[in-house]
Amino acid sequence: MVNTKKRKKPHFPAYRISVNRSFTLNLRPLILTVELNNLPYPMNHKSYPFWHPLIPVLILLTTWSAISLRGEDSRPNIIVIICDDLGYGDLGVYGHPYIQTPNLDNMASEGILCTDFYSTAPVCSPSRVGLLTGRSPNRAGVYDWIPPGNAVRPDAREQVHMQASEVTIPKLLKEAGYATAMAGKWHCNSLFNSPEQPQPGDAGFDHWFGTQNNAAPSHANPRNFVRNGEPVGPIEGYSCQIVADEGIHWISEHQKKNPDQPFFFYMAFHEPHEPIASPEEITASYRTVAATEKEAAYFANVENVDRAVGRVLATLKSLAIDENTLVVFTSDNGPETLNRYRTADHSWGRAEPLRGMKLWTTEAGFRVAGILRWPGRIQSGQVERQALSALDFLPTFTKLAGADLPENLQLDGTDLIGIATGKPITRSKPLVWAYYNAINEHRVAMRDGNWKVLARLDLPKLQNLHTGNIQTVMDAQLQTIEVYDLTHDIGEARNLAGDNPRLTKRLSKKLTNNYRELLENSHIWTPQIP
Numbered sequence: 001m002v003n004t005k006k007r008k009k010p011h012f013p014a015y016r017i018s019v020n021r022s023f024t025l026n027l028r029p030l031i032l033t034v035e036l037n038n039l040p041y042p043m044n045h046k047s048y049p050f051w052h053p054l055i056p057v058l059i060l061l062t063t064w065s066a067i068s069l070r071g072e073d074s075r076p077n078i079i080v081i082i083c084d085d086l087g088y089g090d091l092g093v094y095g096h097p098y099i100q101t102p103n104l105d106n107m108a109s110e111g112i113l114c115t116d117f118y119s120t121a122p123v124c125s126p127s128r129v130g131l132l133t134g135r136s137p138n139r140a141g142v143y144d145w146i147p148p149g150n151a152v153r154p155d156a157r158e159q160v161h162m163q164a165s166e167v168t169i170p171k172l173l174k175e176a177g178y179a180t181a182m183a184g185k186w187h188c189n190s191l192f193n194s195p196e197q198p199q200p201g202d203a204g205f206d207h208w209f210g211t212q213n214n215a216a217p218s219h220a221n222p223r224n225f226v227r228n229g230e231p232v233g234p235i236e237g238y239s240c241q242i243v244a245d246e247g248i249h250w251i252s253e254h255q256k257k258n259p260d261q262p263f264f265f266y267m268a269f270h271e272p273h274e275p276i277a278s279p280e281e282i283t284a285s286y287r288t289v290a291a292t293e294k295e296a297a298y299f300a301n302v303e304n305v306d307r308a309v310g311r312v313l314a315t316l317k318s319l320a321i322d323e324n325t326l327v328v329f330t331s332d333n334g335p336e337t338l339n340r341y342r343t344a345d346h347s348w349g350r351a352e353p354l355r356g357m358k359l360w361t362t363e364a365g366f367r368v369a370g371i372l373r374w375p376g377r378i379q380s381g382q383v384e385r386q387a388l389s390a391l392d393f394l395p396t397f398t399k400l401a402g403a404d405l406p407e408n409l410q411l412d413g414t415d416l417i418g419i420a421t422g423k424p425i426t427r428s429k430p431l432v433w434a435y436y437n438a439i440n441e442h443r444v445a446m447r448d449g450n451w452k453v454l455a456r457l458d459l460p461k462l463q464n465l466h467t468g469n470i471q472t473v474m475d476a477q478l479q480t481i482e483v484y485d486l487t488h489d490i491g492e493a494r495n496l497a498g499d500n501p502r503l504t505k506r507l508s509k510k511l512t513n514n515y516r517e518l519l520e521n522s523h524i525w526t527p528q529i530p
C-alpha cells in the first residue's frame with residue numbers, strides 16, 4: 001500500500017518530571033506516559049498509559065518538592081551502524097565458530113537479535129540508498145553499485161546518484177530538530193565531493209566524513225576521506241576505528257554544546273569489504289584456526305569492527321546517553337565470494353546457513369545481521385523472527401522523532417515500534433527485490449510472511465535501466481517461479497512451487513503486482529551516448 005498519510009503529530013517540546021530518579025513523567029500534548037526506571041518491578045522499562053493503576057500509588061509516595069520540571073527533548077538519539085559485505089554467519093551471536101564479537105554479542109543480548117533482517121539490495125549502493133530513503137532503491141534509479149563517474153557509458157551508469165529530490169532519513173530528522181552526521185562509506189553517487197551531484201550534506205547530514213566507495217588503498221592508513229568537502233589526506237590507523245573516532249568525537253562535542261538536542265548518526269564501516277587490512281595483533285590470534293593467512297585477516301577484520309562498536313557503545317555510557325539512544329547494527333549485503341574478482345582474496349565471509357552470497361537474490365544476498373539496542377525502551381534478551389528490513393528504518397525513526405512525512409511519499413517499509421514490546425508488525429506490502437545484475441538467474445525476489453518467492457526475467461544481466469533498455473525490461477515477464485517456506489527451509493533447498501499450485505498462483509500474482517508497480521515507478525536514466 002502506498003503510504004501517503006501525512007503525520008499530523010505536532011512538534012511540541014516534551015517536559016520530563018523526575019522524581020528521585022525512580023520514575024519520570026513525560027508530558028506531551030495528546031501523549032501522556034509514565035516510564036518506570038530503576039524500579040524492582042518485573043516490567044521495568046515499559047511505558048504505561050496514563051490510567052495505569054500504579055500511577056496514583058507512585059505519586060502518593062513522592063513529594064512535590066522532589067519534582068523538578070525542566071524543558072527537555074526526550075526523543076531518542078539514533079545511531080545506524082552498517083557494515084560492508086558482512087556475512088550473515090560472521091558474528092559470534094549468529095553462529096560463527098571462531099570470530100570473536102563480544103561487543104555485538106552483548107549488544108544483541110541487551111536488546112533485540114533479529115533472525116530475519118533484510119538489507120534493501122544485495123549490493124552496496126542500492127542497499128544504502130534504500131536504507132536512507134525507506135524505498136526500494138529502484139525508485140531512485142540506483143540498481144547496482146555505482147562506479148566513479150569519470151567516463152560516459154552507453155548505459156548511463158556514470159550519471160547514477162541519489163538525487164536531490166529524494167527524501168532521506170537525515171533530511172526528515174533534521175527538519176524535526178535533530179542534529180545529523182555521517183562517517184564512512186557513502187557510495188550514493190558517482191561524482192563524490194563534486195558540485196555536479198548531491199553530496200552527503202545535500203542528503204541532510206550537518207556533518208560528514210566519508211569516501212565515495214572503499215577506503216583506499218585499504219583499511220590500513222586510508223588516504224581518501226573527505227570531511228565536509230575538504231580532503232583529509234593520509235590518516236593513520238584502520239578504517240573502522242577512524243570512522244568510530246569521528247563518531248565518538250562528533251557525539252561527544254554535540255553533547256557538550258547541545259545536550260538537549262537529539263542526534264542521528266549514520267556510521268558506515270568499510271569493513272569487511274575488500275581491500276581488507278587488519279591489525280597484526282588481532283590477526284595473530286586467528287592463525288591457529290584459520291586455513292590461510294588471508295582468512296585470519298578476514299576474521300580479524302570483523303573483530304576489529306566489533307571493537308569499534310564497543311568503543312561507540314562505551315562512549316554512550318560515559319556520556320550518560322546510553323538509555324535514550326537507539327543503536328541499530330546491520331550490513332549492506334551478504335558476504336563476497338572468495339576470488340570473485342582479482343583482489344577478492346581475503347573474502348572469507350560466511351553465508352551459512354543461507355544459500356548464495358552477495359549479489360544473489362537468494363537469502364545470503366540480503367538477509368543480514370540485524371541488532372537493535374535501546375536500554376531505556378527495549379527489553380533485553382529478545383529474539384525477533386518477523387521479517388524486518390532496513391526499509392523500515394525511515395518510518396520507524398520518523399515516528400520516534402515525530403517528524404512529518406511529505407504527502408504522497410511512496411514508502412516500501414513499515415514502522416517497527418511494536419517489536420520493542422513483542423507485538424506483530426503490520427506490513428501492507430511484501431518485501432520485493434529486483435536486482436537485474438544478480439549472479440543467480442532469478443533476478444526478482446519477494447518475502448511475504450514465511451514465504452520466499454523467486455522469479456526469472458527473460459533478460460540479459462543489466463546494471464542500469466535507461467531509455468535504451470526500458471521497453472525490453474517492461475516487456476519481460478516474471479517466469480519460472482520458485483517458492484520456499486523459510487520457516488522450515490532457511491537454505492531454500494526445497495522448491496514447493498510444483499507441490500502447491502494454488503499457493504504458487506497466489507504468490508506469483510502478488511509478486512507480479514508488486515514488481516510491476518515498482519518497475520512503473522522506477523527512475524529511468526537517459527544516456528548521453530545515443
Ligand SMILES: [Ca+2]
Pocket residue numbers: 084085123124273332333
Ligand atoms: Ca557491500
